[in-house]
Amino acid sequence: MLLEKVINKIVIQSEYKDFVDKYIDQILTEFKGKIHSIYMCGSIPKGTAKPFKSDADFTIVCVNPKDIDYERLSNIKDRLLKEYPVVTKIDTIICSIDDVLSKPNEWGFWVKIICVCIYGHDVGEKVPPLIISPEFIxxxxxxxxxxxxxxxxxxxxxxxxxxxxxxxxxxxxxxxxxxxxxxxxxxxxxxxxxxxxxxxxxxxxxxxxxxxxxxxxxxxxxxxxxxxxxxxxxxxxxxxxxxxxxxxxxxxxxxx
CATH class of the missing domain: 1.20.120 (Four Helix Bundle (Hemerythrin (Met), subunit A))
Structure with a gap:
């Protein structure tokens, strides 16, 4: 039995569109040339987020995660939380392209099944179909x-x-x-x-x-x-x- 993607269509509510666009812009500006793709999961890309109650979950895929300085990332988060109080919290996971492709049942599952790509080329498309089995679990x-x-x-x-x-x-x-x-x-x-x-x-x-x-x-x-x-x-x-x-x-x- 194959696992299907959790979110098949991105439906970001109007309250969050500017926030998501600004997050992408600031990440790309701060880490110019080091970002391969950006993903979201959870209620915001599903269109079910509740203003002032829902948080934002991002995943950044890059060649080398060490290129992404967490202090600079934290500064972006702090600025956006002040500007967009509609969001309660911002979480960002960072992984490499190699993580996604070499660990299909771990990082590959996360990017291919749980997340949706909001910027760049979706590396999850290169992950082979995931079959539910004891090995996978x-x-x-x-x-x-x-x-x-x-x-x-x-x-x-x-x-x-x-x-x-x-x-x-x-x-x-x-x-x-x-x-x-x-x-x-x-x-x-x-x-x-x-x-x-x-x-x-x-x-x-x-x-x-x-x-x-x-x-x-x-x-x-x-x-x-x-x-x-x-x-x-x-x-x-x-x-x-x-x-x-x-x-x-x-x-x-x-x-x-």
Whole structure:
């Protein structure tokens, strides 16, 4: 079964068009000649963004990610957030052309399936069709442990309430996405709608439904969540996820 692209048509609402155009212009000006292509994912390119509630998610593909200075990138973000308060947050991921083409089940999946190209030539078109299989799911989660460990540490050490709230929301979403990846063979499609992800997990995963409901509730409203309690639940969820991946890997080895 082949994975289909999440967003087939770019439908940017009028409230965000100037913002997106200015982001592209400033990135190209700041990093002249170093940008191969720019992509978006999430609610803004889908046309479902909510003013003053939705954030903006960009991905920059270049020959050498080291050419993109994060401090200069951060300055662009700060300027645009002041100019366009309709956007709550700007996230930018940077990867190389080689990442996309040499890691089709990781970076290739991200660019080809999750994102849409808003500038340049879409390198995702060069990624071969992605077949849903245990091998794909295992490859897709190659860096999940590293990502989870990183955000776990950030949340554990955060002292600012705003940052705690942001990390809890992000951590919840990351774990829900990880759990959803386990049921891809059942659903046959990658969802980027968080409630559809949650429902599919509840339908196909054997995990305690209370854990999934807790994560979803934290994703929706994270400002009053107790950090210590959340981390305990997050660890329990990740333990389930890790065991499921290990079982999948062992099964693949025994039959391969």
């Amino acid at each position: 295992l490859d897709l989660n190659t860096e999940t442990k590293e990502e989870v460990d990183r955000i776990h540490t950030l949340l554990s050490n955060a002292s600012d309430h705003t940052m705690k709230t942001r990390y809890i929301k992000g951590y919840s979403k990351r774990l829900i996405r990880a759990l959803y990846s386990l049921v891809l063979e059942d659903t046959g499609v990658w969802q980027d709608d968080i409630i559809k992800m949650k429902n599919a997990i509840l339908n196909y995963c054997e995990i305690d439904s209370a854990l999934v409901d807790y994560l979803y509730a934290c994703y929706l409203v994270s400002n009053n969540v107790l950090v210590e309690e959340f981390l305990g639940i997050a660890d329990e969820v990740y333990s389930y996820f890790e065991n499921a991946l290990n079982t999948m890997a062992a099964s693949r080895t025994s039959f391969g």
